[in-house]
Amino acid sequence: MMAARTLERDTVDRGRTVLICDDERRLASLTALLLERHGYSAVAVSAAAELAAALGRPDLKVDIVLLDVNLAGTTARDIIEMLRKSGIRAPVVLTSGYAQEDVPAAVLGLPGVAGYVMKPFMVDELAESFDRVLERAAAS
Secondary structure, eight states: OOOOOOOOOSOOOOOEEEEEEOOOOHHHHHHHHHHHHOOEEEEESSSSHHHHHHHHHTOOOSEEEEETTTTTTTTTHHHHHHHHHHTTOOEEEESSOOGGOOOOOOOOTSSSSSEEEEEEHHHHHHHHHHHHHHHHHHHO
């Protein structure tokens, strides 16, 4: 019989906030929880209206965005425009169940897009990817 594995919090407090935009509410919430265990703060939204409400919060600070390419009812371009109009200039990491080569180049080339992660992903790899993107952003 296999012992149950517990999820322990990473000892590193990264002091960064991730905005997760994914229309699969459970996946967004689970990703937020797991990223918090890796030292990130996380805000999860699953619709454009939720994003608009979150962007209206004066205390919202976003260091990096995880954006589902296929967010229902809107486009990645529209979401990025909403972020920029609200003053958020954080790098965007796109995600999808499609392989990166199957995502249109026009989407991958949107302003602010700094990476791509295919679903399903391992959260520790996602956190490492965020670390690399944030390091590159700080160096530029």
